[in-house]
Amino acid sequence: MTPKIEPDPPVEFSVGYEDLKQRLNINKNVIIPQEFYDRLSDLGIRFDIKLQALAEHSRDWWPLSLQWAQKAMVPTFPGVVIYPTSTNEISKILKLAYEYVIPVTPAAGRSGVSGGVICIPGSISLDLTNVKEEFSVNEDSKTLTVSCGYFGPEVESKLQEDFALTLGHFPQSFDISTVGGWLACRSAGQLSNKYGKIEDMVLSLEVVLSDGSIIKTGTNAPKSAVGPDLNQLFVGSEGTLGIISKATFRVHSLPKYKRKAAFSAQSFANGLKVCQNIIQREANIAVLRLYDSVESERNFKLKDKNIIIVMDEGERFLVDANFSILLEECKDLEVLDEKLVDDWLENRNDVSGLGHFTKMGVCLDTIEISSDWTSLPLLYDEVVTSLKAVEGTVNASAHQSHAYMSGACLYFTFAGISGENSGENFNETYYRLCWDAVMQTVEKYNGAISHHHGIGLNRSGYMKTALKESFSVLEGIKSQLDPKGILNPFKLGLKVEEIISELP
Ligand SMILES: Cc1cc2nc3c(=O)[nH]c(=O)nc-3n(C[C@H](O)[C@H](O)[C@H](O)COP(=O)(O)OP(=O)(O)OC[C@H]3O[C@@H](n4cnc5c(N)ncnc54)[C@H](O)[C@@H]3O)c2cc1C
DSSP, X not given: OOOOOOOBSOOOBOTTOHHHHHHHOXXXXXXXXHHHHHHHHHTTOEEEOBHHHHHHTTOOSOHHHHHHHHTTOOSBOOSEEEEOOSHHHHHHHHHHHHHHTOOEEEESSOOOSSOTTOOOTTSEEEEOTTOXXXXXXXXXXXXXXEETTOBHXXXXXXXXXXXXXXXXOOOTTGGGOBHXXXXXXXXXXXXXXXXXXXXXXXXEEEEEOTTSOEEEEEOSSSSOOSSSOSHHHHTTOTTXXXXXXXXXXXXXXXXXXEXXXXXXXXXXXXXXXXXXXXXHTTOOOSEEEEEOHHXXXXXXXXXXXXXXXXXXXXXXXXXXXXXXXXXXXXXXXXXXXTHHHHHHHHHTTOOHHHHHHHHTTOEEEEEEEXXXXXXXXXXXXXXXXXXXXXXXXXXXXXXXXXXXXXEEEEEEEEEEOOOTTSOTTHHHHHHHHHHHHHHXXXXXXXXBSOSSSOXXXXXXXXXXXXXXXXXXXXXXXXXXXXXXXXXXXXGGGOOOHHHHHHOO
């Protein structure tokens, strides 16, 4: 029998945040019964109800929740943080949660930027960062099977040092994000033009469903024709359909050869056209990024440029062939010092400036979207214009970060500061106006409202419009796989009436 669980101090839902209130649309607390804790203790699974653990697990890198944290405010406290170490433990926890109808929100690196780990107050935060049961490599077929709790540096150092292999997945949040989080959010690494996004790398998954049953999707085979691809049902599901406990990926030999270059295009639109031509001539250069003049100046300290930075790696013949295409397509552009690429490589994961601006009260965020080449130049102009039109904006800019045969990802940054007439709630009002403006423009051009950050709570209000009639298919899948609605409620825009009506 566990000692009686008295949260310290009593769990409370901080209802002061308009944006969150609207998104969660509840002001009730889950009350976890003592019996649940007793049974969890009998299973020998570690959990924590201390205030610090609860507060830490209440937020990720969603800029609004970072701002709340600056003011020592917590969006919603979970009732308990549970730390499984294996698939079996995840399964046992879910069986219990299913029986007692307690919502479960997976939390991994908590580097997500969309509020994906913010849970229903009083419910379970399932910390997956200790799930590290398996790390096995098939050197012959070049595959890696790895548990969900491994962080980026752990994956790459083991692969590179012990096997001379690489997954090729290097998101900017590499140090602070996990395998499970990458899959749950459809992550993209900085070398994705060559290695693909995470969804392109996965061969099979192990998933724990809401009732605790364990399933496997996919096989070791490189491709299949065995019905719809169920891997892709769970990739991007952000913990709403199941917990991804393990995955098998294809991996690559470590590259032996690298080449770099930098250019400046006459305009952002001209730079986009150059990138399009390079990629459409099948030169899948690992890094091919284009910055508008605002971001060129900010990142590279060069005025009036639209900088393209290039880095490719792999077999010398292939890299040189890609570079032949690159140099032909860039022949009319100004050639810049390739040291710019070194600077970018060195500083690419440094986001220390973010904290500085947040502390100063600047409302700042990034929005990554994707669209086809035909619409990208127009979309860029319209988004920047519409962001600048929102009162308070001091910056609106973008870069192209991931390029494909038919289109690319544009990564916008906006920042605003409150003026005299802004009122107390400047940040949340300003923030939502900016997001609405960008989402509407992306919809207009039939683009994707997220390229790799996912939906979480922040984009949940745009999901129905984005998926149109097919949103009901997603709702159907949700109710089939999670009939009690306990898995990460409210994310992906999925309303979960059942779970709310169960609350006291
Ligand atoms: C500075 C910075 C830079 C970033 N750069 C990039 C980038 O370059 N590319 C990119 O793709 N993203 C980037 N991100 C966003 C973020 O790192 C990714 O979304 C990442 O994939 C999240 O992984 P995580 O382990 O931190 O997951 P978390 O933030 O803990 O969780 C994210 C979501 O997935 C769910 N989840 C987590 N693990 C599981 C699991 N095993 N099973 C089911 N659901 C799960 C959670 O409930 C939540 O909804 C960046 C973030 C920051 C702060």
